[in-house]
Amino acid sequence: MAPNRSIPSPTPYGRIFPPDPAWLARQPPEPVLEPDLPIVDAHHHLWDRPDGNRYLLDDFLADLRSGHNVVATVFVQCHAMYRAAGPEEMRPVGETEFVAGQAAMSASGQYGPTRVAAGIVGFADLALGDRVEPVLEAHVRAAGGRFRGVRHSAAWDADPVIGNGHPHPHLLRRPEFRAGLRRLTAMGLAFDLWVFHPQLPEAVELVRAFPDTRFVLGHCGGPLGYGPYAGRRDEVFAAWKAPMAELARCPNVVVKLGGMMMRLAAYDYGAAEAPPGSARLAELWRPWIETCIELFGADRCLFESNFPVEKMGIGYAALWNAFKRIAAGASPAEKAALFAGTARRVYRL
Numbered sequence: 001m002a003p004n005r006s007i008p009s010p011t012p013y014g015r016i017f018p019p020d021p022a023w024l025a026r027q028p029p030e031p032v033l034e035p036d037l038p039i040v041d042a043h044h045h046l047w048d049r050p051d052g053n054r055y056l057l058d059d060f061l062a063d064l065r066s067g068h069n070v071v072a073t074v075f076v077q078c079h080a081m082y083r084a085a086g087p088e089e090m091r092p093v094g095e096t097e098f099v100a101g102q103a104a105m106s107a108s109g110q111y112g113p114t115r116v117a118a119g120i121v122g123f124a125d126l127a128l129g130d131r132v133e134p135v136l137e138a139h140v141r142a143a144g145g146r147f148r149g150v151r152h153s154a155a156w157d158a159d160p161v162i163g164n165g166h167p168h169p170h171l172l173r174r175p176e177f178r179a180g181l182r183r184l185t186a187m188g189l190a191f192d193l194w195v196f197h198p199q200l201p202e203a204v205e206l207v208r209a210f211p212d213t214r215f216v217l218g219h220c221g222g223p224l225g226y227g228p229y230a231g232r233r234d235e236v237f238a239a240w241k242a243p244m245a246e247l248a249r250c251p252n253v254v255v256k257l258g259g260m261m262m263r264l265a266a267y268d269y270g271a272a273e274a275p276p277g278s279a280r281l282a283e284l285w286r287p288w289i290e291t292c293i294e295l296f297g298a299d300r301c302l303f304e305s306n307f308p309v310e311k312m313g314i315g316y317a318a319l320w321n322a323f324k325r326i327a328a329g330a331s332p333a334e335k336a337a338l339f340a341g342t343a344r345r346v347y348r349l
Contacts, residue, residue, distance in 0.1 A: 018053050038071050046102055048080070063308075093138045126152045132180040149347075157224070181213060248300075259306035278314075293330075298335075
């Protein structure tokens with residue numbers, strides 16, 4: 001597997017946005033597979049960044065109108081629209097306020113049948129410990145009944161080429177973080193767990209220590225395929241699968257299927273003349289996604305678009321076609337869980 005030349009930036013999103021629409025347009029149009037199958041897109045972002053990179057409701061709706069039956073979505077934190085003033089720990093509440101406004105627009109029905117951001121996962125610094133409770137309460141008030149949980153990224157690797165989601169290792173082991181997680185759990189909120197695959201053993205430790213917390217493991221457990229991990233696919237797969245099997249033994253964990261375009265670097269979208277078709281992407285991602293479904297079962301797996309991040313390498317219609325190709329052998333009940341049912345249950349939609 002060749003390293004992805006678009007990746008080596010210490011800021012993960014710094015060199016890949018906005019996606020090149022002319023390049024994406026080179027992807028031959030595909031007929032939408034199983035167009036009536038209900039989908040809850042369990043992970044996407046909305047933002048309007050100072051550098052002009054914009055992905056707001058109208059941009060997302062343009063992708064949603066590609067032909068799949070997306071009935072609802074879950075927004076996940078991406079450091080968008082933080083408050084400009086006030087206590088530092090309260091500034092992320094601005095993101096929930098912003099998304100709640102976009103969700104209210106969607107809920108009006110004027111923008112189509114999809115209920116965008118029917119669930120909101122925001123950011124709160126759980127390392128505040130017990131002091132995080134008023135922050136969580138502020139998120140709940142701001143979300144208009146849609147706040148479902150927190151993502152506090154612990155993703156870290158010793159090689160700076162990876163681009164870390166947290167500046168220090170071992171966040172999940174810090175006692176103050178765990179105190180904050182206890183507050184989150186007591187409020188009935190879920191925790192979106194984002195780590196890279198070498199950190200999965202620490203994730204196992206955390207999940208076992210918090211059996212009452214609902215954990216949503218992001219992006220298939222964060223397998224890495226670039227930088228120091230390039231060309232080591234079999235080794236990475238083995239190192240990833242063993243702790244994933246341990247997590248699967250913990251009934252309080254579900255796993256999101258997708259989100260590997262950048263981190264897995266399964267093909268060099270920076271050099272490719274056109275995006276791959278859904279059949280090719282399904283081939284590249286199938287070993288990881290099928291393994292997750294085999295380990296966790298369909299009722300503990302949920303598909304995610306991770307848009308607009310995945311838009312660096314594929315369009316929305318082809319992405320969901322790839323997922324449908326991977327799940328082609330599943331029963332109708334399993335498909336119902338994978339594409340919508342698990343997300344509805346976990347995020348209480």
